[in-house]
Amino acid sequence: MKKIISTLLVAAFVMGALAGPAPVAAADPLTANYSATPEKGAIEFALLKGFMWKYPDGQFHGEDQISQGQFVSSLVAIREVKEGEPVPQLPEGHWAKATYERAQKAGILAGVEINPNKLLNKEETALLVFNAWKPYRGVKDKGFTNTGALVTWGWMEPAPPGNPKFREDLPVTRAQAAVILRKMWQDKYQIELGEKYALEFHNSLKVKDGYLTGMVPKGDKVLHLSVQFFKKDSGKIVPFSKGQAFRVKIDDFRAMAFFATNDLDYSIAAVYDYIDLSVLERKKNTQLFSK
Secondary structure, three states: OOOOOOOOOHHHHOOOOOOOOOOOOOOOHHHOOOOOOOOHHHHHHHHHHOOOOOOOOOOOOOOOEOEHHHHHHHHHHHHOOOOOOOOOOOOOOOOOHHHHHHHHHOOOOOOOOOOOOOEOEHHHHHHHHHHHHHHHHOOOOOOOOHHHHHHHHOOOOOOOOOOOOOOOOOEOEHHHHHHHHHHHHHHHHHHHHHHHHHHHHHHHOEEEOOEEEEEOOOOOOOEEEEEEEEEOOOOOEEEEEOOOEEEEEHHHEEEEEEEEEEOOOOOEEEEEEEOOOOOOOEEEOOOOOOO
């Protein structure tokens, strides 16, 4: 299983208590109580993108343990879920009902005991993360707890020195949650970007008179785009990079693959394999949690 590191896309992007913090416009960072914390960048990113919010007093209170309602609200915002399904555990008029109904529709609440006021530990937080990210990266590795799998993937910090590495029972602060959520937002962004370029590449392909022609998209500064052809006899790889056009004889190659890779941390945004070049059927092989 490959590990996604937290550096992801920051340079490229230019970038309550119980009922949850009320949405408040982002104030001058100098007035906030997180300016000297290691999570400062993640917190400011979360506020800027609108998937976390300050309290009515204008402070973020990153030291507070995050509640289920707060974290679920953030996940719904990142996933941009619009529709909902009934959540009978919450009565009509409950402040979290609409958000939880959207979370239910997105599969975020699978296996979760619904309690918006509950303060989350690492295992409970990790379960929500894996639920929310199943459409993008699949399911967690077997044999790991949710915490262990998320730590191994690189989206959650291990326990402090002197503790077992995973310590599923440790609390998750709002500042720590901001770090996890930023990774998720950025991963979703790069996956969607990778899919866009994969489709652009696919639509450029043409088969005529035994030859395959196409163009690797120029892309952007975030993703490195490349195509590899695999020779039938020697297994030799013939590569093409972003912005390059190609014309190859189909009978010379056994397969082709398209790659969209993050230039900052080498995480995989999109991979498509083409086994039969004459018909251009493609198989999605993008990096999953379980690899």
